[in-house]
Amino acid sequence: MSSRKTATIRDVAEAAGVSIATVSKFINRQQSFSASVEEKLRSAIAELGYSQNPAARSMVTGKTTAIGLAVMDIANPHYANVMKGANRVALANDYNLLVVDLEEKGTGVREMLEPLALRTDGLIVSSRIPADVVDWLAGLNKPVVFLGQPERQGVVCVGMDSVEVASLLAGYLVQQGFTRIGYVGYGRAAWNAERLRGLHDVLDAAGVELMEFDAEAPTSEAGEQVAARVLLRPDRPQAVIGCNDLVAIGFMTEARSLGFKIPQDVAVAGIDNIPTSRYVSPSLTTVDVFSEATGETVMTRIISMIGDEASRKLSPPPSLKPLLVVRESAKRQDRIAATEV
Amino acid sequence: MSSRKTATIRDVAEAAGVSIATVSKFINRQQSFSASVEEKLRSAIAELGYSQNPAARSMVTGKTTAIGLAVMDIANPHYANVMKGANRVALANDYNLLVVDLEEKGTGVREMLEPLALRTDGLIVSSRIPADVVDWLAGLNKPVVFLGQPERQGVVCVGMDSVEVASLLAGYLVQQGFTRIGYVGYGRAAWNAERLRGLHDVLDAAGVELMEFDAEAPTSEAGEQVAARVLLRPDRPQAVIGCNDLVAIGFMTEARSLGFKIPQDVAVAGIDNIPTSRYVSPSLTTVDVFSEATGETVMTRIISMIGDEASRKLSPPPSLKPLLVVRESAKRQDRIAATEV
DNA sequence: ATGAAAGCGCTAACAC
């Protein structure tokens, strides 16, 4: 069953008494065969445990049947879930997934992406990528889809509209009656400016003050670190929005150990709706960006772009809509009721 | 800069006025060259934007410089962190990472692994894999390392000793003075039996009762679901161990909405030390299994196995030791003090 | 329906 060397198409051809061309056509189901040949082929393949060498195949076809996925931080549940969705549709379409975790690095990104580009038929990359790398990707002559908002014209993109995401949250907070709101952003992120715009759109119109802060990183640790700076000042915000759930959760934890009650003393909200946000106390109000569905969508999209030159420039399919998830962490003090999600 | 077709080694040879063999040797830095040739090569490569075709290379070398990683559930932070560590050392060694999320499936696993096996020089697979698939992997003539405990002899394995992990936690709970302890396991997992053994080792010796429960899945949702069954009975355990932090966190949340105070009414502990465990309330007592270091270790190990036939059967390096992380969720009622981590 | 032959881009002997 398992010989020393792996069987090649030639071994199969010999065992079945046909030519290698016939074997090739058979395994690629490119035509029909006489019953006798078909049977001999089938058993020869089983006997030898033959399977196609993808490298050899890809040499002649020029296709790799693999897709690259580059994420900023695989430990962020948002990205892990994007990957889950992407993995699912890749597998269903007989594609393999090559992944690289950029680990939030802003430098050496192209070097990390280059091998991916060489080994795949298309790339899915997080949008927080240096401009020169985006240029390089664009000239790659290979489908590339960005995750999140586009910073540039002419690039294909899948993800929520950051302006809309932020507006949604701002709208809720205004409706709750808060009049001074803090936003803990992450300046290096591509979406940060859009988030701010979405926030201002709503808050300015409502006459609500917006205080801007910046986290060191889009992580819980950074959320913890920023909390004192935000809260230990006379004009502290009544409600604080974290640029993602991780930041919000870190912020909440540190706020509590600083002696603040949430949401009574300070309301907190996040963005993403990572699974954890349901399990912290109080449960975190957030905006669902449908990470897993995003992964499925982006993978579906890139697969359709491969081999379908026409769809490469088309605008994305009806894009995903963010959904406000109201939980306990951002209810106005005087309105708190016993409604737990 | 970006011509229609990508440049080949032949284009470079022509542009530099040398043979393709010279180009090949140059890009693989296999020897030194005359200054003039070196310079011409360098500029020709830059000019044409040439890069090696990995498929062509791998056809002749038989190597892919890629490693496959198969995890049970990439949305489980434990696995995401294993992947983070694995990614890091893969990149540092010029390997690419091919990932497949098995999504906790028990069937069709081989079909998901087959393409990975064909495209990589080695495989890292979660150990909760059907026996026949393990057999197949073993006959693959390719380095395979399992994550977690081995169920079989002769397979290379990286991960914590499950018996030890469980004993550690049991020891702490005994020391806290609990006399009736529940364990919410996951029967389908390879490590479950070992965990149980580790628990019994310690608890039996201490005369502490162990109540066994099973979760539907190793997830927070399953942890929630099982809570009522465990807690709404006259002989409910004083402390409950979740088979991982996800289960423990789900359990805690549901326990609280059932009206139990933690740890006063019921103590809870988990296993893994996922990042979230610090941020739930109360903070979760758990055992750190060093997920990220595990990922680094396993990747280091498999890279050394490739091309080093000798090390393929060696026993693993000094294995990782689990570490008890004491937080608030499992302190005995009468001993609770103000020590927060 | 089946086969012969020409490569895909590259590395590795082996010559020079």
Added chain:
DNA sequence: GTGTTAGCGCTTTCAT
């Protein structure tokens, strides 16, 4: 130090 050449395993015309 540099070039020639023979494949690696496969798909794909083009014959038959």
